[in-house]
Amino acid sequence: MEKILYQLESLLRRQISRRRFVAIVLGWLLVLLTDNVFLKRAFAKSEASTGRSPRGLRGEVDLAVAEGLDPYANTVAVVAAMGGMERFVAKGSTVVVKPNMAWDRSPEQAANTDPRVVAALVDLCFKAGAKRVNVFDVTCNDARRSYENSGIEKAAKAQGANVYFADQWNVVKARFSHKSPMEDWPILRDAVVCDTFINVPVMKHHSLTEMTLSMKNLMGVCGGTRGLMHSGIGPKLVDLTQFISPELTVIDATRFLTRNGPTGGNPADVVTLNKVFAATDPTLADAYACSLADKDPMTIPYLAEAAARNFGNWDISKANIKTISV
Amino acid sequence: MKKLVALRRASQILFLLLFVGILWSTTYPMSGAIPPEIIFKLDPLVMVFLSLCGRVVLPGAVLSLIMIAATLVFGRFFCGWVCPLGTFNDGLSSLRRSKRVPADASNRKIRSVKYGLLAGIAACAIAGFQAAWFFDPLVIFARFVSLNLIPTVTMGLDRLFVTAIQKFELYGGLYDFYRLLKGSILGIRADYFSNAWTILIFFLSVCLPVLLVSRIWCRMLCPLGALYAWASKKSWLERKTGECTGCGACRAECRMGAIRDDGKTVPGECILCMDCVYSCPASITTFGWKKPARVPRPGAAGNQRGMTRSDFLLLLAASASFLGFRSRLGLAQTPPAKAGGTAAVVRPPGALPEKDFLDRCIRCGNCMKVCVTNGLQPVFMESGWEGIWTPQLVPEIGYCEYQCTLCGGVCPTGAIPKLSRAVKQKQVLGIAVIARNLCLPWAEGKSCIVCEEHCPTPDKAIKNEKILLGTSLGRKQYLLRPVVVKELCIGCGICQKVCPLRPSRAIRVDPAGKLQPQ
Numbered sequence: 001m002e003k004i005l006y007q008l009e010s011l012l013r014r015q016i017s018r019r020r021f022v023a024i025v026l027g028w029l030l031v032l033l034t035d036n037v038f039l040k041r042a043f044a045k046s047e048a049s050t051g052r053s054p055r056g057l058r059g060e061v062d063l064a065v066a067e068g069l070d071p072y073a074n075t076v077a078v079v080a081a082m083g084g085m086e087r088f089v090a091k092g093s094t095v096v097v098k099p100n101m102a103w104d105r106s107p108e109q110a111a112n113t114d115p116r117v118v119a120a121l122v123d124l125c126f127k128a129g130a131k132r133v134n135v136f137d138v139t140c141n142d143a144r145r146s147y148e149n150s151g152i153e154k155a156a157k158a159q160g161a162n163v164y165f166a167d168q169w170n171v172v173k174a175r176f177s178h179k180s181p182m183e184d185w186p187i188l189r190d191a192v193v194c195d196t197f198i199n200v201p202v203m204k205h206h207s208l209t210e211m212t213l214s215m216k217n218l219m220g221v222c223g224g225t226r227g228l229m230h231s232g233i234g235p236k237l238v239d240l241t242q243f244i245s246p247e248l249t250v251i252d253a254t255r256f257l258t259r260n261g262p263t264g265g266n267p268a269d270v271v272t273l274n275k276v277f278a279a280t281d282p283t284l285a286d287a288y289a290c291s292l293a294d295k296d297p298m299t300i301p302y303l304a305e306a307a308a309r310n311f312g313n314w315d316i317s318k319a320n321i322k323t324i325s326v
Numbered sequence: 327m328k329k330l331v332a333l334r335r336a337s338q339i340l341f342l343l344l345f346v347g348i349l350w351s352t353t354y355p356m357s358g359a360i361p362p363e364i365i366f367k368l369d370p371l372v373m374v375f376l377s378l379c380g381r382v383v384l385p386g387a388v389l390s391l392i393m394i395a396a397t398l399v400f401g402r403f404f405c406g407w408v409c410p411l412g413t414f415n416d417g418l419s420s421l422r423r424s425k426r427v428p429a430d431a432s433n434r435k436i437r438s439v440k441y442g443l444l445a446g447i448a449a450c451a452i453a454g455f456q457a458a459w460f461f462d463p464l465v466i467f468a469r470f471v472s473l474n475l476i477p478t479v480t481m482g483l484d485r486l487f488v489t490a491i492q493k494f495e496l497y498g499g500l501y502d503f504y505r506l507l508k509g510s511i512l513g514i515r516a517d518y519f520s521n522a523w524t525i526l527i528f529f530l531s532v533c534l535p536v537l538l539v540s541r542i543w544c545r546m547l548c549p550l551g552a553l554y555a556w557a558s559k560k561s562w563l564e565r566k567t568g569e570c571t572g573c574g575a576c577r578a579e580c581r582m583g584a585i586r587d588d589g590k591t592v593p594g595e596c597i598l599c600m601d602c603v604y605s606c607p608a609s610i611t612t613f614g615w616k617k618p619a620r621v622p623r624p625g626a627a628g629n630q631r632g633m634t635r636s637d638f639l640l641l642l643a644a645s646a647s648f649l650g651f652r653s654r655l656g657l658a659q660t661p662p663a664k665a666g667g668t669a670a671v672v673r674p675p676g677a678l679p680e681k682d683f684l685d686r687c688i689r690c691g692n693c694m695k696v697c698v699t700n701g702l703q704p705v706f707m708e709s710g711w712e713g714i715w716t717p718q719l720v721p722e723i724g725y726c727e728y729q730c731t732l733c734g735g736v737c738p739t740g741a742i743p744k745l746s747r748a749v750k751q752k753q754v755l756g757i758a759v760i761a762r763n764l765c766l767p768w769a770e771g772k773s774c775i776v777c778e779e780h781c782p783t784p785d786k787a788i789k790n791e792k793i794l795l796g797t798s799l800g801r802k803q804y805l806l807r808p809v810v811v812k813e814l815c816i817g818c819g820i821c822q823k824v825c826p827l828r829p830s831r832a833i834r835v836d837p838a839g840k841l842q843p844q
Contacts, residue, residue: 169492227774
């Protein structure tokens with residue numbers, strides 16, 4: 001014991017030469033500078049991503065729409081009409097449910113997705129055997145206020161979903177096979193690394209794109225300076241939709257904000273439609289929303305772009321649509 | 327076992343933790359948290375002199391008188407047992423190697439300075455100029471905790487987690503734990519405060535001198551200490567030395583220099599730290615109540631002096647300072663009309679007119695700590711010397727959240743009034759101005775509606791002009807150009823926050839704009 005103590009003490013009292021001191025400092029500097037490289041080699045995967053590959057899932061019908069006073073029941077009905085959640089969610093899988101909860105507004109103000117629609121989807125995912133359901137959004141107002149006052153945080157948590165704040169550092173860089181204005185745009189990693197992506201926008205007015213629908217809602221998985229996406233928005237949103245390739249799009253048309261979107265705030269601008277509809281094709285879902293709002297889909301930049309690229313079906317007369325009354 | 331010292335230390339640590347804890351939880355949603363303004367409501371220096379200076383009775387000012395009353399009985403217990411700055415100073419001086427004990431003569435000089443400061447603050451307050459904030463120890467410590475300590479600690483923890491998660495790809499349990507922390511105690515972001523280094527330097531220049539002489543700030547400069555010292559000169563609880571031999575052991579130990587060469591206590595200087603109870607070799611130093619006979623009772627025999635001429639003149643002078651209180655007892659629920667004086671900076675919603683605001687704001691940092699968007703920032707010199715560390719809204723960092731009323735809720739002095747949501751949403755902070763030589767649609771013909779899209783007023787204050795560009799493929803092509811409707815704009819600054827142009831935004835809030843004829 002005494003020997004050990006002696007050794008320890010002599011170690012502490014050891015004088016080091018200048019040469020040795022410099023060597024130690026340089027050695028540590030070398031380790032600090034290179035550890036990043038080695039660790040990255042050893043552990044990290046590439047930061048770039050080409051996005052989710054479309055799984056080509058189809059519903060029993062192209063689009064199902066339910067009308068009724070209870071948004072929860074409407075949502076259950078449209079998913080059942082599409083062939084049930086089991087078609088889209090495999091057992092033990094990780095699901096992202098991406099609502100629009102970007103604004104510090106109450107459900108009645110219709111700027112965010114109705115919490116009951118989100119709750120129904122989370123519940124259906126778990127019933128279909130999902131291991132984990134993630135709910136998040138990159139908000140425009142303060143995230144805490146938006147999550148709480150939209151009512152979605154509480155409703156989704158009650159069904160067992162993981163509701164959390166999106167981290168701007170946890171992103172991948174988008175890569176495309178064609179030349180895209182979205183090249184290198186930061187996209188939330190959690191939106192890309194998942195088994196099923198369910199997009200749940202609310203249908204509402206927007207000054208630039210006329211309507212905020214499913215493709216516009218996907219801006220909520222983007223980081224960076226999102227304001228820059230607004231010039232030449234059509235091609236950007238179609239590329240983004242291709243990148244994410246949502247398996248299912250459920251549009252909440254329970255309340256429709258007709259003016260002063262996307263923030264709203266005046267109850268007089270809100271029209272009650274009491275509808276929820278779902279499709280596997282985002283273009284079709286958005287085109288159907290236009291027909292509900294009496295808009296020409298071709299005036300909507302991203303739908304015009306989708307039509308020009310033949311991305312999805314924008315012509316609802318060619319689609320197999322099932323209408324349900326709940 | 328130094329029981330009394332252990333008790334005092336426990337109390338100091340408890341109050342320090344409580345203080346930091348209260349400020350840590352001064353953040354959204356503020357439900358169930360101890361309101362941080364209570365710290366300053368219990369501070370007689372702030373409450374009394376602010377009331378005097380503004381000729382109003384601040385709500386809760388009575389609470390601070392409780393502290394004075396307690397000091398009349400127990401002496402300067404606050405300085406020794408409660409004050410977090412005192413605790414911090416005690417901790418720092420434990421790092422001190424050599425102990426210097428100033429001689430009686432220099433101790434006398436040292437301790438008289440703080441009374442001069444207090445008199446100066448009082449004179450300023452009577453003249454209507456608020457100087458109480460500058461040397462108030464609670465304000466100094468609260469500002470340090472809110473704007474330096476907590477942001478640094480949260481930033482450090484956040485970086486630690488993010489680095490670990492990113493480097494080692496720990497996107498599983500650790501990431502979930504990090505998200506849990508983010509949703510609770512860590513907060514969704516580590517706040518950033520501009521000019522925070524000036525606050526740190528001021529704080530250090532207050533604290534570091536204790537490395538030379540213990541509690542030098544408390545002895546020499548602290549005006550709150552002076553106020554309590556003055557109140558405690560005849561306190562009922564006192565130090566008793568019995569048959570003291572004058573060995574000087576306690577004198578060398580005393581952190582306040584409150585013991586004279588002869589072993590007697592200097593009135594008003596003892597902070598009841600209890601060290602001398604245990605350093606006394608003869609164990610005759612104790613603390614106990616004064617004998618009742620020594621408490622002067624007005625009206626008792628031999629004490630029927632009544633009021634002298636000088637008492638009367640003093641009373642008259644003191645009363646004169648309360649002139650102008652008029653009908654301003656109690657806090658008006660609606661902010662007074664904006665009249666005269668405008669700031670060079672954007673003030674928080676509902677803030678008093680600039681002159682009154684500067685005299686009411688104590689720069690405690692509560693509003694900046696609680697601001698949900700981190701938009702409220704300490705001013706350095708932008709609003710003049712007297713505006714240092716007052717809050718301003720910097721929309722590039724964070725805008726004023728339309729539905730949020732937190733900053734008014736935590737202001738201890740009413741410089742930012744408590745407002746209902748409906749009233750707050752009508753407060754005009756400034757007017758947004760578009761720089762048409764920069765704005766994408768105006769200057770370059772590119773489409774961008776980001777400011778209009780985010781504008782929170784139900785009837786948007788930013789409207790789009792629809793300009794027909796021409797016809798392509800049989801469809802009319804339009805360009806939307808934003809214009810500000812001054813009558814609707816409240817100057818919340820979200821447009822400036824989200825404007826995608828760098829380095830300077832094409833739309834910004836002009837604080838003077840609200841005074842221009844509309």
